[in-house]
Amino acid sequence: DSGVTQTPKHLITATGQRVTLRCSPRSGDLSVYWYQQSLDQGLQFLIQYYNGEERAKGNILERFSAQQFPDLHSELNLSSLELGDSALYFCASSVVGGPKNIQYFGAGTRLSVL
Amino acid sequence: GDSVTQMEGPVTLSEEAFLTINCTYTATGYPSLFWYVQYPGEGLQLLLKATKADDKGSNKGFEATYRKETTSFHLEKGSVQVSDSAVYFCALSAIDGGATNKLIFGTGTLLAVQP
Numbered sequence: 001d002s003g004v005t006q007t008p009k010h011l012i013t014a015t016g017q018r019v020t021l022r023c024s025p026r027s028g029d030l031s032v033y034w035y036q037q038s039l040d041q042g043l044q045f046l047i048q049y050y051n052g053e054e055r056a057k058g059n060i061l062e063r064f065s066a067q068q069f070p071d072l073h074s075e076l077n078l079s080s081l082e083l084g085d086s087a088l089y090f091c092a093s094s095v096v097g098g099p100k101n102i103q104y105f106g107a108g109t110r111l112s113v114l
Numbered sequence: 115g116d117s118v119t120q121m122e123g124p125v126t127l128s129e130e131a132f133l134t135i136n137c138t139y140t141a142t143g144y145p146s147l148f149w150y151v152q153y154p155g156e157g158l159q160l161l162l163k164a165t166k167a168d169d170k171g172s173n174k175g176f177e178a179t180y181r182k183e184t185t186s187f188h189l190e191k192g193s194v195q196v197s198d199s200a201v202y203f204c205a206l207s208a209i210d211g212g213a214t215n216k217l218i219f220g221t222g223t224l225l226a227v228q229p
Contacts, residue, residue, distance in 0.1 A: 002157065033216065043203065043219040056216055090157060094215070101215055105150075105158040 003027065006091050006106035014114055018079040021109045025072055025093030031055070032074040033094075033103060034066055038087035049074055050096070078111070086113045116141040120204045120220035127194055127227050135189040135223045137178075137204035146207040147171075147180050147187040148217070153200045161189075161202070199227045 003026035011019055025032050034046040036059075045058035049068035060066075063081075068074045078085060088110050092103040121136040139147065149161040149171070162171030167182035176191045187204060204220040 002159070004157075035217075042221050043217075045216040045218070048216055058216060092158075092217075102148075102160055102163065103215070103217060104160070107157040 002104040002106060004091060004093050004104050004106035006089075006109050008109060009107065010110050010112070012112045012114065013081060015081055015083060017081050017113075018077065019081065019111065021076040021078070021089055021091075021111075023074045023076070023091030023093075023106060025074070025091075026104055029093035029095055029104070030072065031094045031096060031101070032068055032072070033092040034060075034074070034076050035090040035092065036087050037090060037108070038084075041087075043090075046076070081113045083113050086111055116145065116206060116208045116218050118204050118206055118218055118220040120202075120223055123201075123222070123224035125223060125225050127225070129196055129227055129229050130193045131227075133189070133191040133194045133198075133225070135202055135204075135225070137187045137189065137220060139185050139187065139204075139206050141185075141206055141208070144182075146215070147178070148205045148207065149176070149178055149187070149189050150203045150205060150219075151200045152203065152222070158203065194225070194227045196227045196229055199225055201225070 005024040030051045033048045037043045046060040048056040066076045088108045090108045092105045094101040146165045148163045150158040151161045162173040164171040164180035170179045201222045205217045207215040
């Protein structure tokens, strides 16, 4: 158990809908990352938050947004969903944001857009 | 930009065989390097890491050495077990001005170990 909790484990929804994925980082970790794992794109970094503030952006679509709350949990919001958004979404956390810090991953949320 | 290239799978081995999964990287500066493992239906687990040139990361019989001269971080294990069957990801921690350590992953290599 990594200590990173993601809910829900599975989401099935329809095109055009909006969903929210939730992540609780390990106790004491200030930095949260979101990644998308899909068959065609592999594992891609989406966005990072550090202590409530956005720190870095990767290949995140404009239809997607995220935030980190004062209690350090994070939410990833996906809107106007398309079939191609079906993927496994991982959250990871680390103590701080430096390059030597280990990221611990949650078990992921599997999103299926029908 | 920064990138990671790892060997295509699947890699199929018999139990107790020697394992090598090749990984090379392209990066500016001096990234940290990682191997993560994903067992079926689970999330990513850190297997080992190395943060500077010539560092050797090791865990559970797996080893990898950070080779700056060849920009490589190959994963090895002397004797694999059926329980090692999983997808293995090589990754680097991008420096990006020091503000972030987003991970850049290779495509993953599926390892199947047969009894």
